Amino acid sequence: MKPPLFEYRAPRSLKDAIALLAGDSGAMVLAGGQSLIPALNMRLASPSRLVDIQHIEGLKGISVQDGRIVVKAMTRHRQLELSEAAHRANPLIREAMAHVAHVPIRNRGTVVGSLCHADAAAEMPMVLLATDGSVVAEGPRGRREIAAEDFFQFHMTTTREPDEIITEARFSVLPAGAGWAFEEFTRRHGDYAIAAVAAIVDRTSGHVSLAACGISSRPVRLRQSEEIIAKGGLVPDVLKAAGEAAKEAVTAPDDMHASTDYRRHLLAGLVRRAVEKAASRTK
Amino acid sequence: MNRGTIRPKPQAISIDPKVAVNLSVNGETVSAEVSVRMLLSDFLRHELGLTGTHVGCEHGVCGACTVIIDGVAARSCLTFAVQAEGTNVRTIESVADDDGSLHPLQEAFRNCHALQCGYCTPGMIMNILSNLESDMPMDLSEEGIRVMLSGNLCRCTGYQNIVAAVRQAADALASR
Numbered sequence: 001m002k003p004p005l006f007e008y009r010a011p012r013s014l015k016d017a018i019a020l021l022a023g024d025s026g027a028m029v030l031a032g033g034q035s036l037i038p039a040l041n042m043r044l045a046s047p048s049r050l051v052d053i054q055h056i057e058g059l060k061g062i063s064v065q066d067g068r069i070v071v072k073a074m075t076r077h078r079q080l081e082l083s084e085a086a087h088r089a090n091p092l093i094r095e096a097m098a099h100v101a102h103v104p105i106r107n108r109g110t111v112v113g114s115l116c117h118a119d120a121a122a123e124m125p126m127v128l129l130a131t132d133g134s135v136v137a138e139g140p141r142g143r144r145e146i147a148a149e150d151f152f153q154f155h156m157t158t159t160r161e162p163d164e165i166i167t168e169a170r171f172s173v174l175p176a177g178a179g180w181a182f183e184e185f186t187r188r189h190g191d192y193a194i195a196a197v198a199a200i201v202d203r204t205s206g207h208v209s210l211a212a213c214g215i216s217s218r219p220v221r222l223r224q225s226e227e228i229i230a231k232g233g234l235v236p237d238v239l240k241a242a243g244e245a246a247k248e249a250v251t252a253p254d255d256m257h258a259s260t261d262y263r264r265h266l267l268a269g270l271v272r273r274a275v276e277k278a279a280s281r282t283k
Numbered sequence: 284m285n286r287g288t289i290r291p292k293p294q295a296i297s298i299d300p301k302v303a304v305n306l307s308v309n310g311e312t313v314s315a316e317v318s319v320r321m322l323l324s325d326f327l328r329h330e331l332g333l334t335g336t337h338v339g340c341e342h343g344v345c346g347a348c349t350v351i352i353d354g355v356a357a358r359s360c361l362t363f364a365v366q367a368e369g370t371n372v373r374t375i376e377s378v379a380d381d382d383g384s385l386h387p388l389q390e391a392f393r394n395c396h397a398l399q400c401g402y403c404t405p406g407m408i409m410n411i412l413s414n415l416e417s418d419m420p421m422d423l424s425e426e427g428i429r430v431m432l433s434g435n436l437c438r439c440t441g442y443q444n445i446v447a448a449v450r451q452a453a454d455a456l457a458s459r
């Protein structure tokens with residue numbers, strides 16, 4: 001298994017990177033390589049040019065500002081996971097990240113790369129969705145912010161244009177006093193989720209945010225379940241109803257890991273568990 | 284019967300674009316011209332002759348190819364040699380002393396019978412070593428060690444003895 005031929009470019013500036021990407025319709029961005037290189041090794045992808053963005057200085061680092069955790073494109077999974085500032089701002093992030101692959105892969109893979117790769121079972125796209133986050137895209141036509149809700153379209157498909165680079169992701173800070181939880185089911189540690197749920201419960205505003213992955217062609221917000229809890233409150237019967245309502249969001253067909261029915265059953269349980277845990281962590 | 288004509292093997296022509304890389308491998312400075320699509324695992328094995336780094340799956344799953352890049356464990360099969368520009372790479376060959384005396388982690392593997400065929404061992408050792416050498420405290424509970432080993436597959440041992448070796452090595456290093 002050896003990668004196909006490509007032209008390799010390692011620009012030092014974002015401007016050059018965008019020009020290199022726009023200048024070749026078969027070009028692709030190379031970040032941490034933890035999804036792209038397996039695809040190249042298996043010849044599932046054959047870009048004519050790879051634009052390695054690791055040497056672009058402006059694309060590094062994490063900052064917390066104006067209620068947002070800003071994660072620049074070359075931030076590795078592991079850097080965000082270990083960031084104390086990010087953890088203080090939103091503990092959901094670290095809790096979810098422990099489930100993304102294994103440490104050696106998190107040491108090189110980037111958070112933004114995971115969002116761009118947009119695997120329907122990946123954890124970080126779901127976390128971005130649960131926190132009402134967004135990404136910033138830069139291309140030849142300028143800069144735009146894309147809300148998580150509009151970004152993820154389909155398994156491995158986003159609304160990023162081929163000549164755009166995602167320069168940063170913006171996760172929202174957890175509201176003061178709110179509780180959080182991440183619940184996942186996999187057969188082996190480090191696998192993609194068969195089903196996973198992220199929950200944020202804010203007793204002050206009465207707002208509940210629920211997102212799931214692994215159950216559909218993209219990560220989804222469980223709006224109906226959110227509404228049921230917002231109306232009925234955090235009591236066992238209501239949580240059970242919210243779990244039942246979540247079943248409708250499951251559209252993944254039977255696969256080697258699980259049947260659709262099994263995923264429905266799993267999701268209902270994960271929703272209930274996640275909301276209970278998040279509620280118990282509210283202040 | 285026509286068995287066909289035996290033809291001389293055509294000259295191999297590489298059309299691969301080459302680029303220069305400069306990195307440090309086991310403390311030695313290495314400068315080389317490599318094909319842009321050469322994986323770090325192949326660079327270490329075929330260009331530098333460091334065949335201790337093993338290659339199992341080439342898609343990040345088995346962990347046999349794990350090396351230490353700038354102090355942290357990484358898959359050499361999911362890294363192009365050109366991406367290692369300017370980095371510090373350490374392989375299994377750097378772990379024992381020059382006189383052949385084993386590192387306490389290697390001793391522990393031997394004592395605990397933590398290897399059978401040995402195919403997974405270099406990757407295991409480099410992954411565990413990166414944890415033993417980091418400033419972060421290690422979780423030496425059964426569950427903690429198993430999570431740490433979760434990215435390294437072993438087809439022989441059943442992991443029990445590897446878990447025991449990790450604990451023994453951590454104890455040995457702590458008491459030094």
Ligand SMILES: Cc1cc2nc3c(=O)[nH]c(=O)nc-3n(C[C@H](O)[C@H](O)[C@H](O)COP(=O)(O)OP(=O)(O)OC[C@H]3O[C@@H](n4cnc5c(N)ncnc54)[C@H](O)[C@@H]3O)c2cc1C
Pocket residue numbers: 028029030031032033034035036037038073099100101102105108109110111112113114115116117121122123124160164165166167190191192193342343344
């Ligand atoms: C064995 C294994 C297990 C894994 N398990 C999990 C798991 O459980 N959960 C999970 O979520 N992930 C898992 N992953 C994937 C991992 O999280 C990847 O690191 C991540 O998906 C991609 O990040 P990257 O930086 O490596 O991106 P790359 O591989 O470099 O790129 C991935 C894709 O995104 C594009 N891209 C990257 N960055 C940008 C950018 N800034 N702008 C525009 N396009 C960009 C690339 O062109 C490419 O199409 C696993 C990977 C492996 C090998």
Ligand code: FES
Pocket residue numbers: 337338339340341342343344345346347348349358359360361
């Ligand atoms: S060969 Fe690299 S992980 Fe298997």
Ligand code: FES
Pocket residue numbers: 397398399400401402403404436437438439440
């Ligand atoms: S000892 Fe044989 S694969 Fe681990």
